[in-house]
Amino acid sequence: MGKFDVSALRYLESEHFRVLMALEMGMKNHEVVPLPLISSIAGLHRGATFRVLGDLLKNRLGSYERGRRYDGYRLTIRGYDYLSLRALRAREVVGSVGNQIGVGKESDIYIAGDSDKNDVVLKFHRLGRTSFRKIKEKRDYHKKRHYCSWLYLSRIAALKEFSFLEALYKRNFPVPKPIDACRHVVVMGLVDGLTLCHVDSLPNVGEMYDKLMALIVRLARYGVIHSDFNEFNIIVTHEGEPIMIDFPQMVSIDHENAEFYFNRDVQCVRDVFKRKFDFDCDEFPKFEEIERKHNLDVEVSASGFTKQMQLDLNQAYDKGQFEAHIEEGSSETDEEDEEEESDGDYDPEELEAIQEEAEEQKDALKQENRFTNWIESA
Numbered sequence: 518m519g520k521f522d523v524s525a526l527r528y529l530e531s532e533h534f535r536v537l538m539a540l541e542m543g544m545k546n547h548e549v550v551p552l553p554l555i556s557s558i559a560g561l562h563r564g565a566t567f568r569v570l571g572d573l574l575k576n577r578l579g580s581y582e583r584g585r586r587y588d589g590y591r592l593t594i595r596g597y598d599y600l601s602l603r604a605l606r607a608r609e610v611v612g613s614v615g616n617q618i619g620v621g622k623e624s625d626i627y628i629a630g631d632s633d634k635n636d637v638v639l640k641f642h643r644l645g646r647t648s649f650r651k652i653k654e655k656r657d658y659h660k661k662r663h664y665c666s667w668l669y670l671s672r673i674a675a676l677k678e679f680s681f682l683e684a685l686y687k688r689n690f691p692v693p694k695p696i697d698a699c700r701h702v703v704v705m706g707l708v709d710g711l712t713l714c715h716v717d718s719l720p721n722v723g724e725m726y727d728k729l730m731a732l733i734v735r736l737a738r739y740g741v742i743h744s745d746f747n748e749f750n751i752i753v754t755h756e757g758e759p760i761m762i763d764f765p766q767m768v769s770i771d772h773e774n775a776e777f778y779f780n781r782d783v784q785c786v787r788d789v790f791k792r793k794f795d796f797d798c799d800e801f802p803k804f805e806e807i808e809r810k811h812n813l814d815v816e817v818s819a820s821g822f823t824k825q826m827q828l829d830l831n832q833a834y835d836k837g838q839f840e841a842h843i844e845e846g847s848s849e850t851d852e853e854d855e856e857e858e859s860d861g862d863y864d865p866e867e868l869e870a871i872q873e874e875a876e877e878q879k880d881a882l883k884q885e886n887r888f889t890n891w892i893e894s895a
């Protein structure tokens with residue numbers, strides 16, 4: 518874990534970001550984005566686009582790939598990070614990026630400074646990172662590419678997390694302060710404390726146990742279950758207050774497996790307290806005793822995080838677990854790949870469709886290009 522590598526930011530001009538954004542847009546519907554589409558969305562000549570792409574490739578912000586039907590370019594995770602950072606910078610939410618403080622299977626966490634040099638946390642969602650690496654082996658990826666792309670999945674994971682953060686924070690739940698979200702990045706306040714997994718002793722173990730169980734119950738009364746309520750997702754502040762983090766896997770209390778998730782959260786707390794503090798308690802919340810009083814789940818889905826996104830996200834999390842299994846085994850899907858060689862070019866009809874789409878996307882691009890070239894002022 519080190520510093521976030523922003524070295525290339527210095528050399529990039531607005532033209533580079535223009536092409537990077539065109540690449541991002543093209544990837545909404547294309548496994549690899551052909552040069553003419555990029556140049557058309559970016560509104561730059563092909564020659565210029567090609568040259569800029571060369572710079573982006575050198576800086577590993579984009580890659581060149583042989584696709585199934587034609588060759589083209591792809592945005593890398595690093596390229597996506599840069600796009601988010603630039604936008605956050607333009608909004609004056611983030612001034613600088615510092616050290617990495619956490620790494621999970623599906624996220625990277627960095628400390629950053631806001632424009633007044635206060636500490637904030639950047640959570641880069643990496644959902645679909647595994648399938649991104651193994652993309653050529655995934656047939657069904659192409660049938661539903663929009664819903665399976667790592668770009669889309671990591672973006673909706675961030676959107677979900679931020680929506681819940683906001684809703685919970687507004688209700689005075691002990692969560693980090695939500696600051697902003699952009700693409701796959703959530704910006705929130707830094708919690709000063711120790712994750713429960715690093716806490717070896719507590720002044721009052723029973724009191725902490727009660728607080729955590731009360732939190733699980735209060736969430737349920739609001740219609741939601743954290744469903745990953747473990748010692749890595751609870752930070753104990755110096756004042757001894759537990760703050761919960763990590764919300765992309767939250768489920769509604771109406772979820773078909775709600776009782777399972779609820780009991781698992783409760784059991785998790787019991788296990789941690791038994792193991793760490795030798796604390797055993799017969800009293801713990803029961804699912805059937807919960808009386809729902811509010812509809813936070815409904816409110817969040819009304820705030821832009823749609824049902825479809827929820828379905829796609831759940832599927833991705835389930836699939837992530839599945840993939841972890843097969844990766845340990847063999848790579849049995851390789852052979853199918855060979856048949857599908859790229860046949861060089863794409864057909865004129867497709868190019869036409871592509872250009873229409875580019876027209877539609879130009880407005881969105883203009884919007885983002887309003888942001889000035891902050892690198893110059895950096």
Ligand code: ADP
Pocket residue numbers: 618619620621622623624625626638640693705706707708709712749750752762763764
């Ligand atoms: P993951 O989905 O990878 O588990 P988390 O949101 O749980 O991501 O963050 C991973 C780790 O980063 C946490 O266990 C915690 O140590 C640290 N972390 C995350 N958010 C914050 C925050 N707002 N303040 C302080 N530390 C944080």
Ligand code: MG
Pocket residue numbers: 621749750763
């Ligand atoms: Mg976590």
